[in-house]
Amino acid sequence: MxxxxxxxxxxxxxxxxxxxxxxxxxxxxxxxxxxxxxxxxxxxxxxxxxxxxxxxxxxxxxxxxxxxxxxxxxxxxxxxxxxxxxxxxxxxxxxxxxxxxxxxxxxxxxxTGVTETVTVSADRSRASTAPSMLSLAPADVSTVAGAAENVFKVLHTLPGITAVNDFDSRLSVRGGGPDQNLTVMDGVEIHNPYRLFGLTSAFNPETVEAFELTAGAFPARYGDRLSSILTIENRAGNPARRAMGSATLALTDANIIAEGRLPGTSQGSWLVSGRRTYYDVVAERFVNADLPAFSDLQAKAVWRVSGGGQLSVFGLKSRESTDAEFGDVGREFAVIRTKARNDLVAVSWQRVFGARVASRTVASWYLNRDDIDFDGRFETGARRTNAPVSNNSESLSNILFTRQLSVRDTAIRQDTTIRLGRSHLLDAGVEAHVLATQWGWRIDGERNPGVANGSSIQGGAGLPALLDSSRDSWRFGAWLSDVWMVTPWLRVEPGMRLDKTSVTGGASLSPRASLLADLTARTRLRVAGGAFTQSPGYEKLLQSDYFVNLTSADDARVGTEWARHAVVGVEHTVAPGVVARVEGYYKSFRDLVIGRLETPEEIEARTSAYDFPASLAGEVPREPQILSAPVNGGRGNAAGVEVYLARQSVSPADRALTGWISYTRSRAEKTMYGVTMPADYDRPHAFSLVANLRLNAAIDVATTVRVQSGFPYSPPVGVRVAAVQDLADADGDGNRSELIPQVSRRLLVWTFDQGGASNLNSARLPRFSRVDMRFTFRPGWKNRRWQFYLDVINLLNANNASGFDAQLSYDPAADRPQVTYERRNSLPLLPSLGIRYKF
Incomplete structure (x- = not known):
């Protein structure tokens, strides 16, 4: 051929x-x-x-x-x-x-490679792209309806990729947890790629060359994660002029970019960008509060030198803050203060040696710090008597929570490619990280009664009241792979990766392999698989739903987590610009790090504090709680079939309908504490439609439609008598630290009974559906450099449920209240206006 x-x-x-x-x-x-x-x-x-x-x-x-x-x-x-x-x-x-x-x-x-890759790159692709590589322009990231110029929101619409809730930017990829995903920008690991509590991303689509999400069976050059790798390459400045730029102004934020040619050079370039939200500026005119504010400054300079070398320097400075008070301090109120910073400096040296060898070295320093101070008293609906009219003071909860965390990562990475003849291309490299991590908090008051897993980061009962944990560690990785063109229509890529970390003290080898066969001129078959590892670390817990104490006495027993991937896919070019793909995958997990269960001795010590009368002895919670002490006690698997159809522009015609449609049928489950249950982000059915219609040179109309199964959740199994500390020594036994039944107006106060581990993920949220619309107008002024847009999130105002808040309500037919539910974490109908200008 x-x-x-x-x-x-x-x-x-x-x-x-x-x-x-x-x-x-x-x-x-x-x-x-x-x-x-x-x-x-x-x-x-x-x-x-x-x-x-x-x-x-x-x-x-x-x-x-x-x-x-x-x-x-x-x-x-x-x-x-x-x-x-x-x-x-x-x-x-x-x-x-x-x-x-x-x-x-x-x-x-x-x-040339054959790995599973979903790409959001700096440009559109033709239909004849590499297998499983789906390409979108950053300009499209800025114009996909409902995405709010956030690449993670765009990724949520692709097959096998799921948002953890309606607000958050975090990803679940093919049934895995958000902590199992790695983000790499310009060769540097970004441990916190989100801003404003996950509402937006750390990446400016106007300055990005390529986003690329590898959803499974990724190559040996990446490691220390079980599910996916997201790589971001920031573009260099445009050296065509000394200075040029663009500006975007929306209702809530602004984005300014300047770039040009470095003085005294013909090929060197510079680029500076700045973003800022101004919720705080607008809100302070109406409320006495500083709502969340975010700003960042990025800069990149590139020098090309004779002999095929290139030096680039990249810097990032990001700040977030909140200072807000709500409610009446005399009754319900909340005071929240936050500060966060993300700083990055990276130096990259790239060089080619003749026509066969290319090398890239990246040295970087990264810092993420995040402080939260929360003080509040509010009605939760988690406690009440079974009286027709409840005394609201029964359900008032007092919470005082402070948290400080930091991750500092000093790293170096070396990549080398060597061409051996016409059939082999070697990819070899090493990376080393020196990490200093700290996680501390203080929790006073009640824990969250609505979470069943005691290690939940949302105030689980098994978290320690006081934590001051620091962990310094190092991590090393090395890899070697060979892209072997067996025939003009068949390529294979065997590879091996070695990882070693001071956290576990051990080393792991991860063999991987992939195959790409051109069945016809328009059809390709792809097979890939291998082993993948992830070491324990606080830098991973930044994105986790659960917390484990890596400096506890149990930490010495924690080892590496493992996964195995197998992927088979067929891609067919239906017509110019139209690509169809069917892909199946299977993943297995073992040795997953989870919080362990209480021992019988720990259960006895906890329940001995309860001084309930014999008639209420059955109301004492004796089910073992999940603690934050870590063990390698989890395993699981995920499997699915993805169908994907995309149409992209193939001609310079102004009018074109572009976008994609996808459907995923999948299953993900996990086994822990002797119970097999659906995984947290198991979503059996997921359908997405993304479309953009260019009516003419001036007007675009875009829509995004998503219909998906609900996630599993853990409902209360019933109610039990609430306990309160006997500060007034109501029973006269002289013990003021014991727990006694809570009583209000001579009636028992009740709260949720979350049951034991067998109740985890035993129910499912209702179906999720959302329609977003976007209208873009580019007038003919100044060569259409002006752009005006209206973006409407949740156009039909669907009342989705990213979660349920359990509530107690009066039950006239029983002696105790009943459990009811309110939907939460759902975005309402939300319109947004914006202006973009390029100069």
Whole structure:
């Protein structure tokens, strides 16, 4: 078979915005560079520009610096692709050239591989992309209905990927937990990729070159996670001018970007961006409170040096704060103060050595700190008598909670690719991390009666009242893989990864392999699998729903978590721009770290504090609680089938319907404490539709539709008599620390009975459905640099339930109240207006 058409069919499209207009000339110039992963220049690559007609086609090859030049091109819209042995295009470029313009572009290529990858890249892709690689432009991330310019919200609409709730940005990938996902930006691990309590992301889509989520069976170059890898590559500044930029203004936030060519250089560039929310500025005019505020500043500078080298420096400074008081201090009130910071400095050196070796070294320093101070008293509905009219003071809960956590990560990463002949491409590397982590809190008052798992980070009963835990550790990883082109239509990629960490003191080997076969010119088969490990660490717990104390006496027994992945998929190009994919997967987990159950001695010590009369002895909670002491006591599995159909633009026509539709049928379960139950994010059915219709050059209409099964949850099994500390020595026995039955107006006060471990995830939330709409208008002023949009989240105002708040209500037919439920964590109908301008 001819390999050139097959490789060229992997081309992706990059939309380049903000062309400048001049009228002095009748032709245009296109210049650029072809680079491998990490920005390493590729000499000898074949570059092709294709216009709407056959006469608008040109070809050239890159020079020793990886650069190319097309001069005297007629003004038109072109697609630009590249071809190089052993590499595949991650993104082609769609660019509109105007007379007198010199446009500069960068074409990215990756080592030919066969891993499961979902991509949100800096450009559109053609239908002939690599298997399972789904491409969207960051401009699309900014325009997907309901996504609020948050890449994680876009990822929530892709097959196998689930949002943990309606508000949060965290991901569950193919049944795994959010702590099992790794985020890497420019080669640096980002331990907290969310901002404003998960409402938005740390990544500015206007400055991103590519987002790429590897949803399963990822290659050996990444490790220390069980489920997925999200990689982000920030783009360099545009060196076409000394200075240029854009600005976006919405009702709640602003985003400004400036970029250009470094002074004294021809190829070096700089880029600076800043974002800020102003909920606090608007709200302080109406309430005496500073609502959550977020701001960040990013900067990147790139220097290209002779001999094929490139030096880049990236910096990030992010701050969040809240200072708010609500309610009446005399009765119900809440005072919340938060401060968070995220700082990052990274230096990257990339170099090619001839035509066979490429190297990238990244050194970084990362810091995440997060402080919370909460004091409140409010009615929870978790305690009441069975009187027709309840005394509200029965259900008032006092909570005082302070928390401080920090993660500091000093790391270095070295990647090297070596081409051995025409059939083999080796990928080898090492990484090392030195971590300083701290987690501390103080919890006074009642715990959350609505959570059944005592290790829940939402105030579980098994969490210690006082915690001051610090853990310094190091982690090392090394990998080697070989992309072997067995025949022009068959490629395999065996690999091996070694991980070692001071937390467990042991090392682990993770073999992995994948295969890609071109069955026909339009159909591909893909098989991949392997072993994956994750070490315990506070940096993972930042995204977890549960907490385990890694400096407790039990920590010495905690080991590495393991998973095995198997993926089989078929992808078929239905028509130009239309791709269909069916993929099946299976994952198994073992040695998952969970909080252990109380021992019989610990149960006896806890229940001995209860001084209940014999008639109420059955009301003492004797089921073993889940503690924060860690053990490798969990296992599980997940399996599913994903169907995906996407249509992307393949021509420069203004009118086009683009988007995707997906359906996932899956099952995920876990076994712990001797009970097999649905996994926390098991979602048997999930349907998504994302569409954007360009009516003309000025108007776009977009919609997002999601219909999904509800998650499992743990309902109370009933009610029991509430206990209260006998501060007044009501029974006259002289013991003021014991717990006695709570009484109000001579009636017993009741609270929830959460049952034992057998009740975990025993019920399911109702179906989730949401429709979002977005309308975009680009007037003809200034070459359509202005953009106005209206984004409406939850257009139909569906009353979804990301969770249930259990409440106690009067039951006239019983001697105790009944449990009722209220839906929570659901976004209402929420419109938003915004303006974007590029200068």
């Amino acid at each position: 001819n390999t050139l058409p097959r490789l060229s069919s992997l081309a992706l499209l990059l939309i380049v915005l903000c062309p400048s207009l001049t009228a002095a000339q009748t032709t245009a110039t296109l210049a650029g560079t072809v680079v491998a992963e990490g920005g390493i220049s590729l000499p000898g690559a074949l570059v092709t520009v294709i216009g709407a007609t056959p006469e608008l086609r040109r070809e050239t090859t890159t020079d020793k610096q990886g650069s190319f030049l097309f001069s005297d091109l007629p003004p038109a819209r072109y697609s630009v692709t590249a071809l190089a042995t052993g590499f595949t295009v991650t993104r082609a470029i769609e660019v509109t050239l105007v007379a007198g313009q010199t446009q500069r572009v960068v074409i990215d290529m990756r080592v």
